[in-house]
Amino acid sequence: MDRRIPVLIGKNIVRAMLLVFAVSIVTFWLMKASPMDPLQTNVGQAALGSMSREQIEKLEEYWGVNTPPAEQYLSWAKDFVRGDMGTSLLYRQPVAKVIGAKLANSLFLMIFAWLVSGLLGFVLGVIAGMNRGKWIDKLIKGYCLVISSTPAFWLALLLLMIFGVGLRWFPIGLSVPIGVEAGGVTFLDRVYHAVLPALTLSITGVSNIALHTREKMIDICGSDYMLFARMRGETGWRLFKNYGFRNVLLPAITLHFAAISEIFGGSVLVEQVFSYPGLGQAAVAAGLGSDMPLLMAVTIVSALFVFGGNMIANILYGVVDPRIRRGGASK
Numbered sequence: 397m398d399r400r401i402p403v404l405i406g407k408n409i410v411r412a413m414l415l416v417f418a419v420s421i422v423t424f425w426l427m428k429a430s431p432m433d434p435l436q437t438n439v440g441q442a443a444l445g446s447m448s449r450e451q452i453e454k455l456e457e458y459w460g461v462n463t464p465p466a467e468q469y470l471s472w473a474k475d476f477v478r479g480d481m482g483t484s485l486l487y488r489q490p491v492a493k494v495i496g497a498k499l500a501n502s503l504f505l506m507i508f509a510w511l512v513s514g515l516l517g518f519v520l521g522v523i524a525g526m527n528r529g530k531w532i533d534k535l536i537k538g539y540c541l542v543i544s545s546t547p548a549f550w551l552a553l554l555l556l557m558i559f560g561v562g563l564r565w566f567p568i569g570l571s572v573p574i575g576v577e578a579g580g581v582t583f584l585d586r587v588y589h590a591v592l593p594a595l596t597l598s599i600t601g602v603s604n605i606a607l608h609t610r611e612k613m614i615d616i617c618g619s620d621y622m623l624f625a626r627m628r629g630e631t632g633w634r635l636f637k638n639y640g641f642r643n644v645l646l647p648a649i650t651l652h653f654a655a656i657s658e659i660f661g662g663s664v665l666v667e668q669v670f671s672y673p674g675l676g677q678a679a680v681a682a683g684l685g686s687d688m689p690l691l692m693a694v695t696i697v698s699a700l701f702v703f704g705g706n707m708i709a710n711i712l713y714g715v716v717d718p719r720i721r722r723g724g725a726s727k
Contacts, residue, residue: 408707415703416696420476423695424469427688472692482689486681491693494678499697501571502667502674504590506659509597513659514652516598517605522644524606525613526636536606544603548662552596552669559592566592569671593670597662604658605651612647616640653709657702 475482481491524536543551560568567573571589572581616622617640625639664676671677675694682691 405707408703412700412703412707415699419695419699420473420692421469423692424465424472424688427683427686427691428465430686432684432686468688472689476692476696481693484682484690485687486685486690487687491689494690495675495693495697498673498675498678498694501672502663502676504586505594505597505666505672505674506656506663508590508594509601509659510652510656512594512598513601513655514605514648517602518609518648518652520602520606521609521648522613522636522640524610525644526617526640528614528617533610537610540603540606543599544607546600547665548596548600549665549669551600552593552666555592555596556669571672571674590672593663593666593672596666597659600662601655601659605648605655608651609644609648612644613640616643649709653705656705660698660702 472482481495483489484491484494487494520536520540524533527533556568559565567589571586573585573589576585622635622639625635630638660676663674664679666672667674667676668680675698679691679694679698681687682694
C-alpha cells in the first residue's frame with residue numbers, strides 16, 4: 397500500500413471535522429434567524445391563548461425559547477461530541493433513533509438511484525461521445541437537456557399521476573402498505589413502494605453524468621492515439637476497451653461521487669411528493685417545526701455523506717491513475 401494514501405485519508409478526515417463544525421454553526425444560526433415562532437407553529441395561536449402563564453413557561457422551556465443562543469449551541473455541541481444527538485422535540489424520541497429509521501428508508505432510495513443513474517449516465521455518455529453528430533448522439537443529448545431542466549418534484553408528480561393514479565401500477569405514497577403491521581411488511585412490499593421515488597431520482601441524476609461523460613469522450617476520440625487506432629482498423633467496442641475506457645473512467649468517478657449531493661437534495665422534494673418517510677421528509681418537518689436537535693443531526697449526517705463521497709473519489713483517483721497520487725503528495 398502506498399504511504400501517501402493514509403496521509404490523504406488523514407487530511408480528508410480533518411477537513412470533514414472542520415466541515416461538520418462549520419455546517420453546525422451555519423445551521424444553528426439559520427434556525428435562530430428564522431421568523432417562525434416554535435410555540436405558535438406547533439401548538440397554535442388559539443391553544444396558546446387558552447393556556448395559563450405557567451403552562452406557556454413550561455412550553456418555552458421545552459422548546460428553548462428563552463435560552464441564550466450561545467449557551468444552547470454549546471450545550472448541544474457538548475452532547476453531540478459525546479455521541480448524544482439529543483431528543484427530537486416533534487417525535488419525542490432520541491434523535492439517533494429517528495435518524496436511524498429515516499436514514500434506512502432514504503438509503504434504500506438513494507443507493508438504488510445512485511447506482512442506476514451512474515451506470516446509465518456513463519453508458520449514455522460514452523455512446524453519445526463515440527457517435528458525435530449522429531442521430532443517437534442527438535437523441536441522448538436532447539433527452540439529457542430536457543431532464544436537466546426538469547424540476548425533480550414536477551417529474552415526481554408526473555410519474556405519480558401516470559403510474560400511481562392513472563395506471564395504478566404502483567402505490568401513490570408511503571414506504572409500506574397501509575394498515576399492515578411492521579412485522580407483516582415484507583422486503584418486496586418495501587421495494588414495491590420505493591419504485592416510483594427511486595425511479596424519479598435515477599432519471600434526474602442521469603443527465604449531468606451523461607453530458608459530462610459525452611464531452612470527455614469527444615475529447616478522447618479526437619486525441620492522437622485514438623486517431624492512430626482508427627487508422628489501424630480498430631472500431632466500436634474494441635476501440636473503446638483498449639483506448640477509451642481508462643481515460644474516461646477517472647472523470648466518470650468524479651461525477652458519480654459528486655452526484656451524491658444532488659441525490660440528497662432531490663430526495664427532499666421526492667420524499668415530500670410521495671409522502672415517503674425518509675431523511676428528506678424529516679428535515680422538512682424539523683425545519684417547519686423548529687425541531688433544532690433533529691434538523692442539526694439531519695444536516696450533519698447529510699454533510700458527512702456528501703463529504704464521504706468526495707473523499708472516496710479522491711482515494712480512487714490514486715488507484716485509477718497513480719500520477720494524481722504522486723502529484724497530490726508532492727504538493
